[in-house]
Amino acid sequence: MLRTLSIKSLYVPALAEGEGVGTAYEYFAKRLVLARWLKNQPKPAHLLIAGLPEKYGSSLDFLLLAEELGAAVTIVDERPSALQKLQKSLVAAQKEGWLMAASPKLIPVHHLADLGEIAPEFDLCLGSEGLQRLDASDRPAYMRHVRRLASRAALFAPNGDNVAHTNISGLAGITLAEMQQLARQNAQTGYIDMPPFPPGITRSDEQREQATSGRFEAIAMWGLGFYARLEHFLLTAVRRSQSHIVYALLEGGD
Template identity: 80%
Template sequence: MLKSLSIKSLYVLALAEGEGVGTAYEYFAKRLVLARWLKNRQAQERKPQRLLIAGLPEKYGSSLDFLQLAQELDVEVTVADERPSALQKLQNSLATAQAEGWLTAVSPQLISLTHLADLSPIDEPFDLCLGSEGLQRLDADHRPDYVRHVQRLASSAALFVPNGDNMAHTNISGLAGVTLAEMQQLLGNAKTGYIDMPPFPPGITRSDEQREQATSGTMEAMAMWGLGYYARLEHFLPTAVRRKQSHIVYALMNLDKELDTDKH
């Protein structure tokens, strides 16, 4: 079971990656989905032992939120990516977070791929596979190859991609997007949905002084506390609103048994 971490707490990880409150909000929103899903999974089977992070984010962050999840679950972590710069960025971000007292029990194994769609160098099984801001990097022809490898390697998988129906976000972020319909077509019976709809526009930048103030200021702490409640209410909004405003489409795959059908 995951800890109840606030956006203010997760902001430390975002800062370690050189990111800001938008990334901390994203991490919080993803944890809400993963916490419910993993709680149901762990009630049905043994505790996960091994985690694969199949591709690092294209541009924003280094998936330190997934390493935080790994530490809480006490699992071994393998990270695979084809970009040496992304793997080095992860190592630098992890070292920064550890200097702040975070992720001190995590030591991921890094695997360098030749192509994100080709996970064939990995042959050991995993209980859980996670990926964020990676699938959209692949051409449509290569996405099924990536998915087949994930399904081969893991008994459970969760993928998070930029929402292709939110053109404002993809234009500002510079990322390609994948629509919910495309995810459903690609992944079949996976449970899919929308998350990450912060009540502020994307692309906001802050000075180092403002970032430091956000980690210690009372007003900033109260604002982040309010954001946490807002994030919990996202899934009550009409689907049409979330389709156009959410930053992320997610898919949850239970690959070793029939999927449950409850909705988030």
């Protein structure tokens, strides 16, 4: 159902967001999970992005997924700055020839955990780096709304068991056990996004631009893609301590 895209290809929308190869790797890792999950399911006609990332990127990978599936997109978030950042990132990606058909509907809400004003008209709900920014007491309400709004949902959050990642990223984390408790029944959960380089690496704008055309960078990113496919076969204890993301794939109502 989803095209096979390389990390080098996904580097272009990541760069449009002001991010780098770490974000491109994350997008690739999420696509591996979503491609396996969605391949035997009906194509969604209406897709909801329930909250934009707290800090890194603007979920252009989800807009790319929606474009591939031919789905209309609605995005909800309580932060005007995040919605503006998304619009700016989308314009930058379109200047590079990406996401030319993307025209998401943006809905500002008062609070991400209170989505009662949103009608349940979606086939698929996606969210990344949003759940952890809610207070622990608000997370169950958010999950209830997600289940109400869409027949299927895929949620991604920083891995709370990887202290090095959460400390350097400045993000709160959610452990897999916490994600499983929130997801409850009808859910697949796991760890992904374990790049073989330390978190917190920064590159200049010139280095980022060079990575889009350099031959060595292309070979390195091909190797990263091969490595990403092997993550699933690593010991659970290794993935628990080293992965950047925990995820939950939800089907059916609560």
